[in-house]
Amino acid sequence: MINCYAEVRNVQVKPNDTVEIKLVVDVDELSGQNEELMKLVGREVNTSLESNQISYREKVDPETREPVLKYMVHKDGTVAMYSQEKLDLELEELPAEERSSVINKSEIDEYILACEGVAMTIPGGIFEGKEVLQKLSEGEDIMDLAKFYGTPVKEMQDTLDEYRKFVAAKAKAWQDWKNNSEQTTENDNQATLEFELARRIKQRNGKLVPGIEEYLDYRDINKIPTNIGIVRFQNWIIKNEVDFSYYLDYLNLMRDLNIAIDSENIIMPKNLVIAHDNAVKLLYQMKNEVEEQQYKVRFEKIKDLEKMIDNYAFIVPKKASDLLTEGKALSHCVGGSNYIKQHIEGKTTIIFVRDKQDLEKSFYTLEYKNGQIYQLRGKHNCDPTKDVQEAANKWAKLLKSKTKVLQHS
Numbered sequence: 001m002i003n004c005y006a007e008v009r010n011v012q013v014k015p016n017d018t019v020e021i022k023l024v025v026d027v028d029e030l031s032g033q034n035e036e037l038m039k040l041v042g043r044e045v046n047t048s049l050e051s052n053q054i055s056y057r058e059k060v061d062p063e064t065r066e067p068v069l070k071y072m073v074h075k076d077g078t079v080a081m082y083s084q085e086k087l088d089l090e091l092e093e094l095p096a097e098e099r100s101s102v103i104n105k106s107e108i109d110e111y112i113l114a115c116e117g118v119a120m121t122i123p124g125g126i127f128e129g130k131e132v133l134q135k136l137s138e139g140e141d142i143m144d145l146a147k148f149y150g151t152p153v154k155e156m157q158d159t160l161d162e163y164r165k166f167v168a169a170k171a172k173a174w175q176d177w178k179n180n181s182e183q184t185t186e187n188d189n190q191a192t193l194e195f196e197l198a199r200r201i202k203q204r205n206g207k208l209v210p211g212i213e214e215y216l217d218y219r220d221i222n223k224i225p226t227n228i229g230i231v232r233f234q235n236w237i238i239k240n241e242v243d244f245s246y247y248l249d250y251l252n253l254m255r256d257l258n259i260a261i262d263s264e265n266i267i268m269p270k271n272l273v274i275a276h277d278n279a280v281k282l283l284y285q286m287k288n289e290v291e292e293q294q295y296k297v298r299f300e301k302i303k304d305l306e307k308m309i310d311n312y313a314f315i316v317p318k319k320a321s322d323l324l325t326e327g328k329a330l331s332h333c334v335g336g337s338n339y340i341k342q343h344i345e346g347k348t349t350i351i352f353v354r355d356k357q358d359l360e361k362s363f364y365t366l367e368y369k370n371g372q373i374y375q376l377r378g379k380h381n382c383d384p385t386k387d388v389q390e391a392a393n394k395w396a397k398l399l400k401s402k403t404k405v406l407q408h409s
Helices: 034-038 084-092 105-114 129-137 142-149 153-203 218-223 230-240 244-256 272-305 322-330 337-345 386-406
Strands: 007-013 019-024 053-059 071-073 079-081 098-104 119-122 125-128 307-309 312-315 349-355 364-369 372-377
Touching (some): 053 105, 071 153, 079 153, 098 153, 105 129, 125 129, 129 153, 142 153, 153 218, 218 244, 244 272, 272 337, 307 386, 322 337, 349 386, 372 386
Antiparallel strands (some): 007 019, 053 098, 071 079, 119 125, 307 312, 312 349, 349 364, 364 372
16 A cells, blocks of 8 residues: 555546546655555556645735734744734624635644644534544544544544634644744754854864855764865865765765775866766676676576476576666566565576567566565566466466475575
């Protein structure tokens, strides 16, 4: 199951009586679920779409376009109506004009959990909105909560949304106050960070070069090689607009390659991107050579798994890098470093399934694990045809007596 927030970018009715829904998801939202998502391509899935925003109406002054109902936030974060006496007079002749505003549910919930405490009555029982949202934030399931309070899940969701809508304007005022407070704190913190940066640069017998604070903070100074002048290094950073985390990755590559970081052309390459890319290629080449040597031992143990069954050939990869080629040809993830590593180590076994009339063309990829076919996928992770699956089952049946050969070999 994949859980993430997505933006509904487009909805289009197709001629074949289907509706195409385009969802856009931030990469960070998937948090390692990419591989699982790829497995769902071409498959039927159950899905439930729910808006992550609350829309609410507020009365506005037709002249100023400002909300008639205003809120002020005290220093302790509590929210109160603004100028209650004045507000009572205004409420007597509220303008008819309204506007719609939206706010994220997560922002409302943050406000409620920090400040609000309102009891809500629902069919079959009473629950406190803050209490329920607190339990949801701690990972409790809404179905279990609905059962506990004796109400249908849909009614609980609707009631919570009505609760959110009721406090939405106050939540908006609180969020604005919180963001402004954070900005003020951030400005104060920035001054402290720049002071500490200058102090640590001075410890390296240098002075702060104006503009370096955009590229470094004080914690980075001790990571800079000592075989270079700190002022010269700052000027190089600024001139080349160097991303320091990218530079640290470059230094780590040098260490992995056992290259001494003691000369100016290594510490401050003329073109960091080219130097970084060359180091990556060299390290990959070295790593690939090591993997291929390791795989030679593994290949000798599993090469007899190759079989011709019906119209298909079951082929053992000759080189570890063949998995990378297979993954690219079929647009699936078998070429990933994790699959290659596990195949070399014997934690899983990858077999190429070919049409025996065209042994060089990628067709299907089989993963054999724990004495059974773990998965069998074609281009873009498509499912196998019936005859391919039957041939694979026959192949697996022949191997039952050789399971020990496949594992930990």
